[in-house]
Amino acid sequence: MTSGSEYTFACPECGESIPVNTAMRDALVENGCVVCSASVPPTAFSETTPDRQSV
DSSP states (O other): OOOOOEEEEEOTTTOOEEEEEHHHHHHHHHHOOTTTOOOOOGGGEEEEOOOOOOO
């Protein structure tokens, strides 16, 4: 199974914003922000779609 679901995490406390996969999303909700240690609610994530740009 591939990690097709990608999210953008935006910490409600420190404002840090990073792309994460499903496993990292779950870890952030369970353990808190890796930058400021604030609790992370499930609403701190928005689903993103992979970039498919042709150059």
